[in-house]
Each structure stands twice: as structure tokens, then as C-alpha cells.
Amino acid sequence: MTALIVILAIVLFLLLLMLLPLTLYISFEDKLCLKLGYLFIKIRLFPLKPKKPKRRRTKKPSQKVKKAPKPDKPKPEEENKLKEILDKTGVSGFIEIISEIARIVGAGAMGIVRHAVIKRLKLDVDCGGEDAADAAISCGYISAAVYPALGIILSAVKDYKNTQININPDYDSEEKKVKLDCAVRVKPWWLIVSAVKTAVGLIKEALKLKRQEII
Secondary structure, three states, X not given: OHHHHHHHHHHHHHHHHHHOOEEEEEEEEOEEEEEEEEOXXXXXXXXXXXXXXXXXXXXXXXXXXXXXXXXXXXXXXXXXXXXXXXXXXXXXXXXXXXXXXXXXXXXXHHHHHOOOEEEEEEEEEEEEOOOHHHHHHHHHHHHHHXXXXXXXXXXXXXXXXXXXXXXXXXXXXXXXXXXXXXXXXXXXXXXXXXXXHHHHHHHHHHHHXXXXXXX
């Protein structure tokens, strides 16, 4: 009985962890920065921290330097596998296979997006130009690209909050300045569900190709 209670407690604890949201922090000002937050932990994904160079130890003359093993050459069968599939299916059939794989992966990604919540989205764009007319035209082009794309993104996610978009002409500069601050939340549960669905879809596609003797 005690063992069952412990197992149930562990399962409930893991379920609780899967329901606590992961947060992806995206910022851009001169360079892109990505961070992943969970509970009180933040991990920088990009740019990666530069690794410290390891100190090389001087080897004694008596020690023999071991030669690095040569990498195994790819087997001819592996090199020709893609060509064999192309020969069996033809160009149109091969494109259908790639399209189906892309559809499965895309559906899995959209499953995550549909359950994502934009906690914060702030975008400031200063459109500079050679003169006032050039800055105004540049501002118009950028607005025409940003606002429709933003509408697609906001309609795809589950919810969004604190959205501020400012695109203004800068008559005092010839440079374009972009500042982005975004935070997106999603529960790990939906990441797992989407990953499982994607894996199942890819396995089914592989089995179908196997039955047709394509792979």
C-alpha cells in the first residue's frame, strides 16, 4: 500500500511539472538572444557561451601519440538509398513523400503553436532613410509586411497579452533600428503530446512505404 501511494505521488508530481509552463524569451537589439525559462531556472539558448580553451598538456617524449581513428566510410547502400527511392517512386512520388513528411511535422508544430500563449510582445521599429520621403516609404513597406504577419501569428496562438507594435519613420537617421522583446509560454504537456503525434505519424508513413517496398 505504501509503495502504491509513493508511485501515485510521483505520478502526480510529474503531471504537475508537465502543467507548469515553459517560457521562451526572445529579444533582439543589435543581436538575437534566446532564453528558456522554467520555474526559477533560465537557460540561454542563443548565443551560446564561449567555451574556455582547454590547456594542452605537454607529453613526455617517451609517450607515443595515438593516431585518431579514421572515420568509417559510408556504405554504398546508404549513399544510394535516396536514389533508389527516387527511382522507385519517380519525381512526383518522391515529392509526395517529402510533402507528407512536411505535413506531419508541420501539424505537430502547429499543435504546439495552438496551445502557446504570448505573454509579452513589444516591437519597436525606427525607419530611417536618406531623406524624409525615403523614411516614410520605408515605414510603409515595413508596416505592410509586419502587421499582416502579426495578424497570422496572433490568430494561430491560444491567447496573447500586452502586445505593443510601434513602427515610426525616423527623419534624423539613415539607419533602421529594430527592438524586440517577446515572451511565449507553453505547457510541457503539449510539447509531449505534439512530439508523440508527430512520431506516430512518421512511423505510420514509414510502415506504409515499407509495405509498398519503397524503403
